[in-house]
Amino acid sequence: MAGETVFVIDQITPKPGMGRAFLDAYIQKYAPNAKERGMHLEHTLVAPPVWLDDGSNTLFFVWSVKGGAKGVWGTLIGGRRGNALDEWWWKDAAPMIVSRERFFSSNPSDIASLTNV
Numbered sequence: 001m002a003g004e005t006v007f008v009i010d011q012i013t014p015k016p017g018m019g020r021a022f023l024d025a026y027i028q029k030y031a032p033n034a035k036e037r038g039m040h041l042e043h044t045l046v047a048p049p050v051w052l053d054d055g056s057n058t059l060f061f062v063w064s065v066k067g068g069a070k071g072v073w074g075t076l077i078g079g080r081r082g083n084a085l086d087e088w089w090w091k092d093a094a095p096m097i098v099s100r101e102r103f104f105s106s107n108p109s110d111i112a113s114l115t116n117v
Contacts (some may be wrong), residue, residue, distance in 0.1 A: 004110040008063040009103040010038065018096045019046065026095070027062065029088045039063040042073030056098055 014022035023046070031041060043062040051057065106114055 004067070004114055006110075006114070007042070007066050007105045008065060009065070009101065009105065010061040010099045011058060012061070013056050013058045013098045014020065015098055016056050017053045019059065020051050022093070022096045023059055025088075025093060026059070029092070034063065038067075039065055051106065051111050 012022065012026070027044075035041070040063065041061065042064050045060040045062070047058045047060070049076070104115070
């Protein structure tokens with residue numbers, strides 16, 4: 001099971017005109033902590049591919065985590081409440097965000113072993 005990769009996809013829609021500022025804050029405040037916990041930033045995507053001043057961009061951050069379910073839970077538990085990262089999410093980032101969702105995915109070839117926990 002240690003070889004499976006789980007992808008953690010953050011889909012975040014900042015308030016109108018805040019796309020670039022949120023991206024910069026996420027990369028500066030969230031990404032270093034996530035990397036320390038074993039997450040690897042595979043892709044950062046912006047939709048539409050132009051900064052909107054009067055509308056909302058949607059940002060996608062695609063992270064990979066090795067080690068299957070155990071690896072993912074270890075990285076997520078490490079980022080739970082009571083630290084500077086949590087303070088950033090709820091005090092600094094939250095006012096910039098319209099919506100956020102997190103998805104977990106894998107390669108089809110890993111599904112059988114990922115569900116055998």
